[in-house]
Amino acid sequence: xxxxxxxxxxxxxxxxxxxxxxxxxxxxxxxxxxxxxxxxxxxxxxxxxxxxxxxxxxxxxxxxxxxxxxxxxxxxxxxxxxxxxxxxxxxxxxxxxxxxxxxxxxxxxxxxxxxxxxxxxxxxxxxxxxxxxxxxxxxxxxxxxxxxxxxxxxxxxxxxxxxxxxxxxxxxxxxxxxxxxxxxxxxxxxxxxxxxxxxxxxxxxxxxxxxxxxxxxxxxxxxxxxxxxxxxxxxxxxxxxxxxxxxxxxxxxxxxxxxxxxxxxxxxxxxxxxxxxxxxxxxxxxxxxxxxxxxxxxxxxxxxxxxxxxxxxxxxxxxxxxxxxxxxxxxx
Amino acid sequence: xxxxxxxxxxxxxxxxxxxxxxxxxxxxxxxxxxxxxxxxxxxxxxxxxxxxxxxxxxxxxxxxxxxxxxxxxxxxxxxxxxxxxxxxxxxxxxxxxxxxxxxxxxxxxxxxxxxxxxxxxxxxxxxxxxxxxxxxxxxxxxxxxxxxxxxxxxxxxxxxxxxxxxxxxxxxxxxxxxxxxxxxxxxxxxxxxxxxxxxxxxxxxxxxxxxxxxxxxxxxxxxxxxxxxxxxxxxxxxxxxxxxxxxxxxxxxxxxxxxxxxxx
Numbered sequence: 001x002x003x004x005x006x007x008x009x010x011x012x013x014x015x016x017x018x019x020x021x022x023x024x025x026x027x028x029x030x031x032x033x034x035x036x037x038x039x040x041x042x043x044x045x046x047x048x049x050x051x052x053x054x055x056x057x058x059x060x061x062x063x064x065x066x067x068x069x070x071x072x073x074x075x076x077x078x079x080x081x082x083x084x085x086x087x088x089x090x091x092x093x094x095x096x097x098x099x100x101x102x103x104x105x106x107x108x109x110x111x112x113x114x115x116x117x118x119x120x121x122x123x124x125x126x127x128x129x130x131x132x133x134x135x136x137x138x139x140x141x142x143x144x145x146x147x148x149x150x151x152x153x154x155x156x157x158x159x160x161x162x163x164x165x166x167x168x169x170x171x172x173x174x175x176x177x178x179x180x181x182x183x184x185x186x187x188x189x190x191x192x193x194x195x196x197x198x199x200x201x202x203x204x205x206x207x208x209x210x211x212x213x214x215x216x217x218x219x220x221x222x223x224x225x226x227x228x229x230x231x232x233x234x235x236x237x238x239x240x241x242x243x244x245x246x247x248x249x250x251x252x253x254x255x256x257x258x259x260x261x262x263x264x265x266x267x268x269x270x271x272x273x274x275x276x277x278x279x280x281x282x283x284x285x286x287x288x289x290x291x292x293x294x295x296x297x298x299x300x301x302x303x304x305x306x307x308x309x310x311x312x313x314x315x316x317x318x319x320x321x322x323x324x325x326x327x328x329x330x331x332x
Numbered sequence: 333x334x335x336x337x338x339x340x341x342x343x344x345x346x347x348x349x350x351x352x353x354x355x356x357x358x359x360x361x362x363x364x365x366x367x368x369x370x371x372x373x374x375x376x377x378x379x380x381x382x383x384x385x386x387x388x389x390x391x392x393x394x395x396x397x398x399x400x401x402x403x404x405x406x407x408x409x410x411x412x413x414x415x416x417x418x419x420x421x422x423x424x425x426x427x428x429x430x431x432x433x434x435x436x437x438x439x440x441x442x443x444x445x446x447x448x449x450x451x452x453x454x455x456x457x458x459x460x461x462x463x464x465x466x467x468x469x470x471x472x473x474x475x476x477x478x479x480x481x482x483x484x485x486x487x488x489x490x491x492x493x494x495x496x497x498x499x500x501x502x503x504x505x506x507x508x509x510x511x512x513x514x515x516x517x518x519x520x521x522x523x524x525x526x527x528x529x530x531x532x533x534x535x536x537x538x539x540x541x542x543x544x545x546x547x548x549x550x551x552x553x554x555x556x557x558x559x560x561x562x563x564x565x566x567x568x569x570x571x572x573x574x575x576x577x578x579x580x581x582x583x584x585x586x587x588x589x590x591x592x593x594x595x596x
Contacts, residue, residue, distance in 0.1 A: 048596060081421075
């Protein structure tokens with residue numbers, strides 16, 4: 001199968017700030033593709049451009065060969081979208097929500113009603129069809145939003161942070177729904193800042209940081225790129241630079257990355273064999289090691305390795321605000 | 333066309349689902365009739381300009397216009413609501429022209445207006461209004477609905493223009509509340525236009541509400557010099573021409589703005 005989404009050097013600026021900084025990638029038809037990054041990385045902006053809500057300042061984006069800027073209406077017929085924040089009219093019932101959406105795509109009445117029944121049975125909401133959406137739980141609202149995006153039988157379903165603000169159990173059922181949808185032949189393009197979500201669901205992950213895509217591959221390859229073993233080393237900040245200098249001469253390490261909390265070292269050989277030698281070398285130069293840890297790389301380490309920061313260092317208040325909006329603790 | 337119906341359908345569902353809102357908005361017009369209208373009626377009826385009809389009856393068209401004006405100036409709230417709660421994005425990623433959003437929402441607002449006008453008219457009759465109908469009653473009410481429909485559309489498009497640019501309900505509230513009273517008082521709703529001081533008359537001539545009120549008076553009440561702005565044969569066509577023009581201009585403005593605004 002070929003690429004269904006192709007993005008070339010996409011750029012978007014807001015008031016001089018570059019939100020999306022010349023990114024390129026492609027998504028294969030039938031895969032689950034995740035854009036992983038902290039808040040403010042540019043993930044939602046990328047989705048907004050691909051879903052025709054925003055015009056890019058540079059670069060090209062195609063879905064199924066159609067240019068998103070030149071022919072937005074054709075794109076709109078091919079895609080379904082679930083937004084990051086809750087986008088459900090609390091004045092409509094579950095049935096009306098899907099019916100309204102189907103009408104927006106001019107789906108004939110009989111087909112529309114058939115489709116609504118199908119989708120409601122997929123998420124087990126048949127008995128709530130006549131209930132107002134405001135009476136649903138957070139997880140049910142999210143499921144309803146996701147299947148709403150399927151009303152028009154899209155080729156690609158865009159999910160912006162699909163499990164944001166949900167309890168652990170709802171997250172798992174949402175993941176099951178996403179897999180089910182994907183197995184039915186729909187390509188999924190999602191964003192997330194949850195490592196586990198990206199790791200468990202996606203065929204491929206693009207790590208996005210400060211508007212750029214810094215790595216792109218499947219989860220296994222991303223991890224194995226870091227080597228078999230990772231050594232996490234902590235020293236006092238003022239001697240960090242000197243430590244890196246010394247380690248560079250050791251000949252035992254493939255790569256050294258500085259992060260906000262310490263150093264990540266990927267070893268050439270076995271990590272457990274490298275540690276004593278490294279400590280000895282640092283000791284000779286009178287460098288005090290605060291702590292040292294050996295571990296198998298996880299996606300968190302991959303992220304830390306490529307971006308130099310942990311994902312939770314993102315804009316926390318903004319995420320909390322979105323969660324509050326999502327779960328209805330704010331204004332609604 | 334079917335896209336306009338879709339947008340209109342959702343507005344209609346919302347209107348019938350929040351009946352309290354529908355009824356609470358006719359309290360103010362009914363109070364104008366019951367308190368202001370009745371108290372001034374005995375004082376003014378019998379003055380030379382009110383021959384053949386009561387002051388109260390002449391107030392009804394004005395209060396109908398007030399009802400429509402109020403609802404329409406807030407007609408943009410449907411768009412603002414969708415913007416604030418992100419619902420506009422669901423529509424913006426669907427293959428639907430933005431013009432259809434503007435028109436569908438505005439038609440929804442007119443449904444609300446027409447229901448309210450019917451209720452206010454019934455209230456007016458209960459409180460003692462009676463009309464002479466220079467043409468026929470049927471023609472009078474068809475004409476009346478046409479006038480309020482056009483004025484309502486015009487002011488809803490105008491309100492939509494503001495709503496497209498705003499991000500809070502308070503903003504719309506402030507701007508629209510500021511406009512309601514001046515538009516109402518300078519429209520001939522309370523005082524006959526020929527009886528107004530000249531500067532106010534000039535404002536009345538450029539106020540679209542004037543053409544709704546005067547058009548309705550021409551359809552319902554006898555022509556009276558000193559009370560009527562023009563003879564009914566001139567007033568009625570003029571009203572329709574002005575209001576159609578007003579509606580077209582505001583529609584163009586709203587469509588222009590929504591096509592140049594990022595809806596996220």
